[in-house]
Amino acid sequence: MTLRIAMMMALLGGCILPRSIAESPSDEPKPVLSPTDKAAQSFKQRVLPLLTQKCFACHGADPKKIKGELDLRTRSGMLKGGKSGSPALVPGDPDKSVLYIAIKRQKNDLAMPPKENDKLTASEVELIRAWVAAGAPWPDASLQTAPSWNDSSKEGVTVATSGGLTPEWTRRKYKPDDLWAYRPMQRSTIPDHGLDEAMLKNPIDAFLQQKRSEKGIQRTAPPAEKLTLIRRATFDLTGLPPTPEEIDAFSKDRDPDALDRVVERLLHSPHYGEQWARHWLDVVRYADTSGFANDYERPNAWRYRDYVIRSFNQDKPYDRFILEQLAGDELDPENPELLIAVGFLRMGPWEHTPMSVAAETRQQFLDDITHQVGVVFLGQALRCARCHDHKFDPVPTKDYYRIQAVFAPVQFAERPVPYQSYENTSSFAEAIKAAEGRLQSARAFLDELHKKSDDAIAAYLKQRGITKLTDLPIHERPKKRFFGLSKLELSLEKMYQKRVDYFERELMRYQPFAFSVYDGPVNKYISNRLLNPIPAKRDGTVQVVHILRGGSLESPAEPVTPGVLSAAVGPKDASADPSATTMQGRRLALARWIVSPSNTFAARVLVNRVWQYHFGRGIVGTPNNFGKMGKRPTHPELLDWLANWFIEHGWSIKKLHRLIMSSAAYQQSGQHPDMEKLQQIDPQNESLAYFSPRRLEAEEIRDSMLTVSGELNGELGGPGVFPEINWEVALQPRHIMGSVAPAYQPSPRPQERNRRTIYAFRRRSLSEPMLEAFDQPGSEVSCEGREQTTVTPQVFALFNSAFVQDRALALAVALQKRADSLDGRIEQAFRWCYGRAPTADEYRMCREHLSRLTEYHERHKQVPSKPPARVTRKMVEEMTGEEFEWDEVLDRVQNYQPDAKPWDVGPQTRALADLCLVLLNSNEFLYVR
Numbered sequence: 070m071t072l073r074i075a076m077m078m079a080l081l082g083g084c085i086l087p088r089s090i091a092e093s094p095s096d097e098p099k100p101v102l103s104p105t106d107k108a109a110q111s112f113k114q115r116v117l118p119l120l121t122q123k124c125f126a127c128h129g130a131d132p133k134k135i136k137g138e139l140d141l142r143t144r145s146g147m148l149k150g151g152k153s154g155s156p157a158l159v160p161g162d163p164d165k166s167v168l169y170i171a172i173k174r175q176k177n178d179l180a181m182p183p184k185e186n187d188k189l190t191a192s193e194v195e196l197i198r199a200w201v202a203a204g205a206p207w208p209d210a211s212l213q214t215a216p217s218w219n220d221s222s223k224e225g226v227t228v229a230t231s232g233g234l235t236p237e238w239t240r241r242k243y244k245p246d247d248l249w250a251y252r253p254m255q256r257s258t259i260p261d262h263g264l265d266e267a268m269l270k271n272p273i274d275a276f277l278q279q280k281r282s283e284k285g286i287q288r289t290a291p292p293a294e295k296l297t298l299i300r301r302a303t304f305d306l307t308g309l310p311p312t313p314e315e316i317d318a319f320s321k322d323r324d325p326d327a328l329d330r331v332v333e334r335l336l337h338s339p340h341y342g343e344q345w346a347r348h349w350l351d352v353v354r355y356a357d358t359s360g361f362a363n364d365y366e367r368p369n370a371w372r373y374r375d376y377v378i379r380s381f382n383q384d385k386p387y388d389r390f391i392l393e394q395l396a397g398d399e400l401d402p403e404n405p406e407l408l409i410a411v412g413f414l415r416m417g418p419w420e421h422t423p424m425s426v427a428a429e430t431r432q433q434f435l436d437d438i439t440h441q442v443g444v445v446f447l448g449q450a451l452r453c454a455r456c457h458d459h460k461f462d463p464v465p466t467k468d469y470y471r472i473q474a475v476f477a478p479v480q481f482a483e484r485p486v487p488y489q490s491y492e493n494t495s496s497f498a499e500a501i502k503a504a505e506g507r508l509q510s511a512r513a514f515l516d517e518l519h520k521k522s523d524d525a526i527a528a529y530l531k532q533r534g535i536t537k538l539t540d541l542p543i544h545e546r547p548k549k550r551f552f553g554l555s556k557l558e559l560s561l562e563k564m565y566q567k568r569v570d571y572f573e574r575e576l577m578r579y580q581p582f583a584f585s586v587y588d589g590p591v592n593k594y595i596s597n598r599l600l601n602p603i604p605a606k607r608d609g610t611v612q613v614v615h616i617l618r619g620g621s622l623e624s625p626a627e628p629v630t631p632g633v634l635s636a637a638v639g640p641k642d643a644s645a646d647p648s649a650t651t652m653q654g655r656r657l658a659l660a661r662w663i664v665s666p667s668n669t670f671a672a673r674v675l676v677n678r679v680w681q682y683h684f685g686r687g688i689v690g691t692p693n694n695f696g697k698m699g700k701r702p703t704h705p706e707l708l709d710w711l712a713n714w715f716i717e718h719g720w721s722i723k724k725l726h727r728l729i730m731s732s733a734a735y736q737q738s739g740q741h742p743d744m745e746k747l748q749q750i751d752p753q754n755e756s757l758a759y760f761s762p763r764r765l766e767a768e769e770i771r772d773s774m775l776t777v778s779g780e781l782n783g784e785l786g787g788p789g790v791f792p793e794i795n796w797e798v799a800l801q802p803r804h805i806m807g808s809v810a811p812a813y814q815p816s817p818r819p820q821e822r823n824r825r826t827i828y829a830f831r832r833r834s835l836s837e838p839m840l841e842a843f844d845q846p847g848s849e850v851s852c853e854g855r856e857q858t859t860v861t862p863q864v865f866a867l868f869n870s871a872f873v874q875d876r877a878l879a880l881a882v883a884l885q886k887r888a889d890s891l892d893g894r895i896e897q898a899f900r901w902c903y904g905r906a907p908t909a910d911e912y913r914m915c916r917e918h919l920s921r922l923t924e925y926h927e928r929h930k931q932v933p934s935k936p937p938a939r940v941t942r943k944m945v946e947e948m949t950g951e952e953f954e955w956d957e958v959l960d961r962v963q964n965y966q967p968d969a970k971p972w973d974v975g976p977q978t979r980a981l982a983d984l985c986l987v988l989l990n991s992n993e994f995l996y997v998r
Contacts, residue, residue: 343785395659475631494787500788501579504579525547556949589609683729771872772825782825787828895984919980
């Protein structure tokens with residue numbers, strides 16, 4: 070019986086899941102062993118692994134932290150005993166051996182292991198007793214010797230682990246229910262008994278209704294109003310509000326399939342890809358910089374962001390999407406799109422500096438991508454298995470490093486990839502000119518300092534009566550580029566060297582390279598390298614991956630070959646087996662294993678993510694964690710039905726949208742007829758008896774304000790732009806490797822600043838304050854789902870920020886062009902912000918508000934202000950400890966084209982802007998219901 074068949078039978082039957090299958094018994098007669106030999110064999114095969122598993126964590130794992138001075142790693146240590154003075158081992162006499170007395174747990178002060186859950190079973194206690202009684206033979210053996218799996222207990226499910234490589238355990242029992250994600254997807258039957266046909270639109274509703282009936286929930290919310298539906302659908306699929314014209318057309322369409330046509334239109338909008346790429350970029354941690362102290366730009370990362378947007382707009386099958394991101398270069402090394410796609414492998418924060426150890430930074434990358442593959446595609450956190458077998462899920466340490474071995478040949482590269490006709494390079498000429506100007510300015514400053522130093526050296530040589538430095542003794546030769554410079558100039562010289570590095574990266578943003586990888590032997594890392602080229606020869610020895618005890622490079626154990634999760638059901642196709650030790654094809658095989666229809670993870674994880682973004686929470690409430698410590702699926706049959714449906718329909722995400730959005734559950738109102746009773750039965754609305762409202766996410770808030778004000782630039786793709794942010798934050802110093810990075814400056818022109826937020830340049834070390842206030846996640850760890858907090862800074866961000874006030878003023882200016890009368894402007898304001906006309910009371914309140922505010926603004930004039938043209942920097946020189954300062958000129962501000970400001974308009978416009986500010990701050994604008 071093969072290993073794979075054994076695992077499948079084990080999963081289906083809920084029995085023991087071995088990590089390896091014992092060899093068939095030999096027909097040769099076995100030698101007869103003496104009692105001593107039997108005891109010695111028992112020690113190597115069972116006693117020592119048991120001690121490693123149960124005792125070494127406190128009495129041997131770390132020689133510097135031996136508890137009670139009792140070292141159990143050696144026989145002599147046992148004979149000596151601990152600080153109590155009694156020997157832990159008395160060969161031949163178990164009853165006098167403290168070790169045996171402690172594991173029997175007959176004395177409370179000697180009960181070992183101390184935790185009740187870790188106590189030895191009766192058979193394990195007898196094993197130790199028999200060994201001691203036989204004289205405690207201790208043959209020469211590695212402390213790492215241990216059985217591959219142990220079947221001493223059949224309660225629940227036992228999954229083998231990595232033997233004695235961890236002091237915690239060598240096997241662990243799992244409850245079958247905790248392994249639901251490892252079981253094959255069930256062919257769920259659509260419920261068809263005892264259901265209210267009037268409440269069913271598609272199979273999704275049947276599953277939900279059955280679960281509600283089990284909870285005693287008989288009623289659901291009524292269908293939502295048309296305005297609610299079109300806002301919900303438009304925001305879900307594009308992240309933007311519907312226009313008044315789109316709302317009117319839908320409201321007048323009496324066809325029962327009207328919403329289907331709206332969904333179809335939205336799925337074909339180019340803005341669909343922008344919205345759903347944003348969700349994906351949350352998960353993969355997209356950023357335009359590297360993070361940590363060395364937060365330099367990744368100049369060409371934007372091409373990966375645009376690849377993701379294109380993939381969603383094209384409805385690229387999800388299985389193909391996975392293949393391209395994990396192994397696009399192996400799948401088709403000549404395809405430019407696929408060389409960009411594998412930028413996924415480098416999305417995490419990473420740095421290598423002159424103070425780094427290459428082996429450690431390399432290991433950081435391997436650890437990062439191993440864990441990331443787990444949470445993104447498998448819904449399984451793997452990082453816990455780096456140091457020890459996973460405590461909660463069936464992921465042995467060996468599995469972790471076998472998956473890591475898949476990525477052993479991966480090396481970083483900025484690969485030359487010509488720009489494609491569909492990529493946005495429209496603004497390159499102007500941007501390159503500006504970037505070259507900044508770079509030339511920094512180099513000119515350095516040249517001036519170097520010339521001053523050269524002149525000082527020339528004068529020094531002339532004074533000494535010689536013509537060249539080599540005429541001087543070595544100890545008397547002045548150092549070039551430092552001689553003749555003041556302390557301030559020396560500090561500035563070092564700082565401007567960093568600026569040159571910085572501006573070179575900015576210029577490379579517009580060069581035809583892909584932030585990519587290649588397969589090859591381990592490459593030497595050079596700190597702060599601008600360009601990682603592909604070597605001409607890529608043959609050589611692939612890095613051998615070892616299991617690392619405690620996750621430490623200094624403690625390598627056995628080497629491993631590439632592999633996958635041993636407890637998971639997988640494909641039979643040999644092309645999906647990453648066990649090969651060759652350099653090429655490992656990632657492609659892993660990707661094929663992940664996307665195999667027989668795999669239990671990928672389809673479940675994706676349909677759960679899509680469900681979450683439509684309903685506010687997934688069927689599994691922890692989309693990155695389908696393990697024991699994650700949340701159980703609220704509707705497991707529905708999850709499996711959706712996953713199977715998804716695969717059968719070509720892994721099409723757009724088809725999945727159509728299915729979900731055509732359900733009665735999606736189209737119902739947010740108001741349940743008996744909310745008080747429902748809150749007692751189902752306080753979290755897991756049954757989806759009504760539609761849970763959600764606040765717009767940070768980017769949706771910003772993009773919506775730009776949309777209703779008429780300022781949004783809908784241009785697609787291209788390098789990141791720089792929106793306006795709070796000046797105090799923009800000008801705060803950002804340290805990069807002992808220096809200060811250039812100040813954040815917004816893009817000079819409004820049409821650049823007012824692009825969609827997904828195109829905003831993302832620095833890991835600098836967050837946009839308003840977006841951060843509304844829970845835009847960082848890019849250090851995978852974001853499975855955004856928080857939705859309600860905190861005081863959000864009030865200030867919406868009412869007081871310059872961005873929101875500028876949008877309110879822009880909306881007021883636009884309203885004056887859209888309508889001539891005061892009531893017409895009020896109506897247009899409501900129609901654009903809320904999608905509806907104001908009520909009579911709202912008309913009245915708005916007129917009164919505008920009247921009072923117009924009088925106020927007639928009495929109070931606005932004083933013009935300009936953005937800062939320079940900023941004074943202060944820094945402590947790391948070599949001398951002395952403070953120095955200099956002025957940094959803000960060159961982009963010199964060409965800055967401001968939005969309309971209060972001093973540019975009259976009192977009536979400013980009053981109308983104040984009304985618009987109120988509307989933009991209201992729940993009706995900020996929430997999707």
